[in-house]
Amino acid sequence: MGLRALLSGDLLRDKIAIVTGAGRGIGEGIARKLAHDGATVVCADVNESDASSVASSLASIGMRLDVSKADECDALVTRVHERYGRLDILVNNAGINRDAMLHKMTDDQWHQVIAVDLTGVFFMTRAASRLMRAAGSGRIVNISSASWMGNIGQANYAAAKAGVVGLSRTAAKELARSQVTVNAICPGFIDTTMTRGIPDAIREQQLAKIPLGRAGQPADVAAVVAFLASDEAGYVTGEVINVGGGYVL
Numbered sequence: 001m002g003l004r005a006l007l008s009g010d011l012l013r014d015k016i017a018i019v020t021g022a023g024r025g026i027g028e029g030i031a032r033k034l035a036h037d038g039a040t041v042v043c044a045d046v047n048e049s050d051a052s053s054v055a056s057s058l059a060s061i062g063m064r065l066d067v068s069k070a071d072e073c074d075a076l077v078t079r080v081h082e083r084y085g086r087l088d089i090l091v092n093n094a095g096i097n098r099d100a101m102l103h104k105m106t107d108d109q110w111h112q113v114i115a116v117d118l119t120g121v122f123f124m125t126r127a128a129s130r131l132m133r134a135a136g137s138g139r140i141v142n143i144s145s146a147s148w149m150g151n152i153g154q155a156n157y158a159a160a161k162a163g164v165v166g167l168s169r170t171a172a173k174e175l176a177r178s179q180v181t182v183n184a185i186c187p188g189f190i191d192t193t194m195t196r197g198i199p200d201a202i203r204e205q206q207l208a209k210i211p212l213g214r215a216g217q218p219a220d221v222a223a224v225v226a227f228l229a230s231d232e233a234g235y236v237t238g239e240v241i242n243v244g245g246g247y248v249l
């Protein structure tokens with residue numbers, strides 16, 4: 001696929017994709033970009049009405065999914081397989097944060113974030129990998145975070161997102177023989193509901209650390225996801241890619 005496909009927005013034509021957490025924010029941006037590039041996108045979110053409203057604007061389908069439940073993940077992948085006959089792209093984007101200093105962090109805050117941000121990625125990757133292995137092709141893109149390297153107030157989130165890096169690299173090794181690629185993206189500070197809750201003073205501090213001088217937008221992340229999901233990226237696997245305006249420099 002070359003320049004013509006790029007120009008016509010056909011880079012992902014005929015691909016079947018699942019995007020988790022597609023009801024708003026980065027996941028919505030990813031769903032819009034994949035659909036724009038020609039994919040049929042299943043918008044999955046624990047908030048079913050958000051998932052459906054994004055999906056209806058894309059002529060796609062929305063489905064309710066709580067990624068922290070193994071049976072729901074298995075059932076969603078089975079439904080997609082029954083409906084479309086295959087699954088080409090999985091984007092594990094759903095995530096939550098429950099920030100607190102370590103000495104004040106509750107058991108619930110710890111367990112909730114690990115359940116959604118790490119175990120959810122495992123459940124969906126396990127379910128999708130069964131189909132992709134059998135098909136001998138596939139693309140898995142996991143949304144980690146720059147916080148995986150450590151961030152004050154985010155012991156739960158950083159641990160989960162570091163876990164996503166280890167999981168992605170291991171899945172990349174295991175699935176390579178089936179021509180399934182697995183990559184992780186680490187967004188920096190992206191303007192979504194998740195970051196709008198941050199107090200102004202901390203928000204300003206974070207923005208001041210970004211060499212490119214602005215917060216990222218969901219579309220900035222979505223563009224990289226679309227590339228990794230395409231046939232063009234067939235020789236890229238096990239990578240951990242920062243999309244943060246130079247935040248980590």
Ligand SMILES: NC(=O)c1ccc[n+]([C@@H]2O[C@H](COP(=O)([O-])OP(=O)(O)OC[C@H]3O[C@@H](n4cnc5c(N)ncnc54)[C@H](O)[C@@H]3O)[C@@H](O)[C@H]2O)c1
Nearest residue numbers: 021023024025026046066067094095145187189190192194
């Ligand atoms: N916003 C940022 O600056 C930033 C930075 C780095 C990484 N990330 C990661 O990007 C991803 C998207 O974040 P966002 O900023 O768009 O957040 P957001 O809160 O705006 O959206 C998250 C979406 O995930 C859904 N969701 C939550 N729990 C779910 C579950 N159990 N099952 C299915 N869906 C669920 C929500 O309903 C929501 O639609 C997350 O994994 C987040 O950790 C965000």
